[in-house]
Amino acid sequence: MATSAQDLITTVLDRGTFFSWDTPAVDVHPSSAYAEELARARERTGRDEAVLTGEGRIRGVRVALVSCEADFLGGSVGVASAERVVAAVERATALRLPLLATPASGGTRMQEGTIAFLQMVKITAAVARHKQAGLPYLVYLRDPTMGGVFASWGSLGHVTAAEPGARVGFLGPRVYRTLHGEDFPEGVQTAENLFAHGLIDGVVPVRVLRLLVHRALRVMSGDTTADPLAPMVSDDELAAPPADVSAWESVQASRAPGRPGVRSVLRHCATDHVPLSGTGQGESDHSLLLSLARLRGYPCVVVGQDDLGGRLLLGPAALRSARRGMRLAAELRLPLVLMIDTWGAALSQAAEEGGLAGEIARCMADLVTLPVPTISVLLGQGTGGGALAMLPADRVLCAQHAWLAPLPPEGASAVVHRTPDRAEEMAELQGIRSADLLRDGVVDRVIPERPDASVEPDSFATRVGLAISEALADLSLVPADIRATRRLDRYRRLGLPDGD
Secondary structure, X not given: OOOOHHHHHHHHOOOOOOEEOOOOOOOOOOOHHHHHHHXXXXXXXXXXXXXXXXXXXXXXXXXXXXXXXXXXXXXXXXXXXXXXXXXXXXXXHHHOOOEEEEOOEOOEOHHHHHHHHHHHHHHHHHHXXXXXXXXXXXXXXXXXXXXXXXXXXXXXXXXXXXXXXXXXXXXXXXXXHHHHOOOOOOOOOEHXXXXXXXXXXXXXXXXXXXXXXHHHHHHHOOOOOOOXXXXXXXXXXXXXXXXXXXXXXXXXXXXXXXXXXXHHHHHHHEEEEEEEOOOOOOOOOOOEEEEEEEEOOEEEEEEEEOOOOOOOEEOHHHHHHHHHHHHHHHHHOOOEEEEEEEOEEOOOHHHHHOOHHHXXXXXXXXXXXXXXXXXXXXXEEEXXXXXXXXXXXXXXXXXXXXXXXXXXXXXXXXXXXXOHHHHHHHHHHOOOEHHHHHHOOOOOEEEOOOOOHHHOHHHHHHHHHHHHHHXXXXXXXXXHHHHHHHHHHHHHHOOOOOOO
């Protein structure tokens, strides 16, 4: 049974905090038959329209709410209900409140024809202005969410989850059957299928929605209040690393089984962690992790590569997911933290035809011009375009045994010497190790490993979190225009002799 709007309010909001914003519905001068339908719907549901709006609190946090009532003419949206949605969104924007939208609708109201269809434009515009103001917009898709509602305010969330088993799609099954003479393919228009294809971030029951929204808003609010759960470590943990080792020793250490990655850092240093999924455009690549999190009390968007012991190659979908993270950071005005550990970009026909080269270019272009603070962390292997796409940042941190190169040393040896057997020599010649990167101004700080991360994974992950939090604290003191100029100047002068 689908969740009603009242059930959702009771389950998600703090008890007794809901306050309705609804005013009498706009009179759309319905025909006599339509007027009778409206009267029956009002008598049956006790509502005057298919949308109710208002505000309440979730664990004390003030939140605006827009919710459909599916029992009122299928939750369909016409002029009156659209006006109610827009008024609520505009009020939330003016009050600078986060907004939770919970649509459940068959789409636009057929009884009102084309005018109802066009209402989706003004709803979309209001949501866009809300997001442009840097305010969170969260969406919970209920059963059903179809047609123009899904194709407008149902698809614009910073974070989007759906009710288990919810029917979600654009073209209604009845319309498809009429037009094509056959049923719509089974299982396509479901919340679970959308999640599998990277269109939404999760499928969660309504009883979990309260926790999810609270966690997301803890990050999205930008509150940097110290987190009591953050691991306490001394600045001595980031003291200068021991004597340099050879480049080849670092390459081997970076490939050691059990070397911690981004998931380990989040596990030890993050609270209010909200994992996101996919590009939001029908693609999902699990080689890249995207999430909202508080790292040692600092809210941020995290984009990370983690090969989990395999040979991770990044394809176009992974980089499009990374760019989604960049957009989220910009829209929510949160710092962006990128963690790099990859064998490089995928080498395949699918990657070429999927626009891999263009995605690498667009990632770099987005990063160097992003209006929020950015931090990149080389955790392990940093190979080729897959690493370069996520490297440009205000601060670049590097684990002691991490490295950066256009190709793995074996590949560089094959290109130069036509054999991979001189990989160790090439690693030394190319200046790929952390000490070389620090000397050349590619990275700003080396995070020590004692002796390498694979034998002290917990301590290393904690050390990485501390280094990130210190960089975030430093960047928070730099005015945005100065930060942007410094970032561009850094890469403009990289590799030039001093004084040029």
